[in-house]
Amino acid sequence: MEKIIIENFGPISYFEAEVKDIMIFIGPQASGKSTIAKLIWFFKSVKNFLIELINNVVKQSELYTPNGLIEEFKMFLDSNLKATFEEISNNRTFQITYYYSEHKSIKIILPKEKRFSENVQKFAFQFTWTQNITTELDKIFIEVVNYKQNFYQSLSDKLRLNSEKQNFLTVLTKHINKFFGNDQAPIFIPAARSLLSFLKLTNLNFDSFNINILDQGFIGMTEIIKPEFQNDLREIIDIIKGNKQLNEHGNNFEEAEIAIEIINKILKGKYKVVDEEERLYFNAQNYVKLKYASSGQQEALWIVLLIFKFILDEENVFTVFEEPEAHLYPEAQNEMVKLMALLANVNQNQIIITTHSPYILSAFNNLLYAHQIGQDKPDEVSQLVNPKLWLDVNRTSAYFIDGDSYESIIDPDLNLIQAEKIDSASRIINETFDQLFDLDN
Incomplete structure (x- = not known):
């Protein structure tokens, strides 16, 4: 089970949720919906950042130690985090923890003494991770160092190594994906x-x-x-x-x-x-x-x-x-x-x-309901909604985000998105209309 905890980051005061297969965030503008989505994307991309770093290192002539590569990786994460959130160097003190599993996590902290730094130092943000990630990174970087130590060998050995490089990177990529629990490509389609x-x-x-x-x-x-x-x-x-x-x-x-x-x-x-x-x-x-x-x-x-x-x-x-x-x-x-x-x-x-959009929520509700009713009446429901579109509520979460607060809007009894959240904007508009109508009569 993947999970994210965000404390005092951007507009988000606190947010904690399991990262499910289908996550929907609705709320006012500038409430933090995109902030949460970008952070999850960032942590999902950590394995890709690691693979990219290794690809870069393998192509270079410079030699590294395993500890040196750990430092390079932290700086690489640091630069990518800043590239994702350009306003981050002047952010308030924050802490973000991402759990890839119950005992495997990465934490990012911006300490008080660094939060107002215009010239971000070598490690503007503190990256820490659980011991199992440390152990795995050590193994991976030792492999990279051993591979790189052959860089100055004879021409025939270098030709052999060059032909083996792609296989080395392919095997290492599969290993990294397996360690992080998936081989999904992280994609971000912006507004x-x-x-x-x-x-x-x-x-x-x-x-x-x-x-x-x-x-x-x-x-x-x-x-x-x-x-x-x-x-x-x-x-x-x-x-x-x-x-x-x-x-x-x-x-x-x-x-x-x-x-x-x-x-x-x-x-x-x-x-x-x-x-x-x-x-x-x-x-x-x-x-x-x-x-x-x-x-x-x-x-x-x-x-x-x-x-x-x-x-x-x-x-x-x-x-x-x-x-x-x-x-x-x-x-x-x-x-x-x-x-x-x-x-x-x-x-x-x-x-x-x-x-x-409340229409987006309503459309998701239809697919959740189709899956629910389709368990008992598959043929009848299939006539209305293609089974390949049905959505299992156990794979789904939906949240109303409002900066200082958040709430799940999946009704635990109905296993659907709460209708009152879908209709809240219409209700407010209708109330105003009713008040005007009362004045007119």
């Missing part, structure tokens, strides 16, 4: 997706717009896979089905077909890249350039394409979705929830959603 795409399209300087590590990662990921969409989604499936070599790796064709049906309802068109130009086709001939598409289409595009890609390729992912409802009509929000649920049910993937 303001259309703006980020525009900045990339116009080749503007990211630094002048204060683009953080999460936004840069999102843009880089979309640029890598964009060439694959020179064909529409169904054509991509047909190409893979017809290519024996591509088909050997295993693909979720059934789930990918379901995803296409949902995506078409959200985008109201088919996305293709033609002559490096992004287009949404309404039919075989008519299209609109993506930059002229509706704001809802632009915001939704890379959420749905990435989900399609993850599902088709059977990727193991942990994905954060910030405000997936942005600029979407309620019916499209409902379809977006179905698509995220489909992803969560492939390979037991994990997802986190931050939202302001």
